[in-house]
Amino acid sequence: MKTLGGTTTRITIGVTLILVLALLVPVQAAQAATARAGTLLGQLTVTTEVRTGYDRSLFPHWIDADGNGCDTRREVLIAESQVAVTRTGTCTVTAGRWYSLYDGVTATDPTTLDIDHMVPLAEAWDSGARQWDTARRRAFANDLAIPDALFAVTASVNRSKGDQDPAQWMPPRSAYRCDYVVAWIRVKHRWGLSVDSAERNALSQQVDSCGDPVVEVPPRA
Numbered sequence: 001m002k003t004l005g006g007t008t009t010r011i012t013i014g015v016t017l018i019l020v021l022a023l024l025v026p027v028q029a030a031q032a033a034t035a036r037a038g039t040l041l042g043q044l045t046v047t048t049e050v051r052t053g054y055d056r057s058l059f060p061h062w063i064d065a066d067g068n069g070c071d072t073r074r075e076v077l078i079a080e081s082q083v084a085v086t087r088t089g090t091c092t093v094t095a096g097r098w099y100s101l102y103d104g105v106t107a108t109d110p111t112t113l114d115i116d117h118m119v120p121l122a123e124a125w126d127s128g129a130r131q132w133d134t135a136r137r138r139a140f141a142n143d144l145a146i147p148d149a150l151f152a153v154t155a156s157v158n159r160s161k162g163d164q165d166p167a168q169w170m171p172p173r174s175a176y177r178c179d180y181v182v183a184w185i186r187v188k189h190r191w192g193l194s195v196d197s198a199e200r201n202a203l204s205q206q207v208d209s210c211g212d213p214v215v216e217v218p219p220r221a
């Protein structure tokens, strides 16, 4: 009886341990890895950039990847509106309320907004995408998997940014600059894109002035 009781106790402890582990493992897996922004920046390859051969049409964009009738541009408008959008049956977004993070302008008419690629398509080309196939460039140009890749902003501020990187252009709304460089670094890290040395220095200075924040490590694309 004593032996049987000991066996039962060991089995009970064993089962309890398995249950505890089963509960712990998914919790740990669900926690996103974090790192200092400066650490992610340090993991980017520093090299010169090459514009040769770039054409915007090499990045098919505003596709409807999930086939719900709303293309990527409209998906971003719907996701970023502060109120439920008004839209037609063919997913034309006609009204909503958006806060353009780069310049602090609130807009209700979506025709006044552009969807900005945080890392512009030309900058992506220069820093590695020229070696990608079309499928990967399409995935980059329509990346809805992280919130940092695409932003609804005023057409005017998007045009002032153009193809420029943070060594050349920063958002006029200074309160957004810390988040801006973190988003830039996260997108480049996610897609394995390089930085040029002037860009790296500008990012590094901005990250330092922001206190080198701890950020989520984005999933690799």
Ligand SMILES: [Ca+2]
Pocket: 063, 064, 065, 066, 067, 068, 069, 070, 071, 072, 075
């Ligand atoms: Ca869609």
Ligand SMILES: [Ca+2]
Pocket: 049, 123, 127, 165, 195, 196, 199
């Ligand atoms: Ca650059």
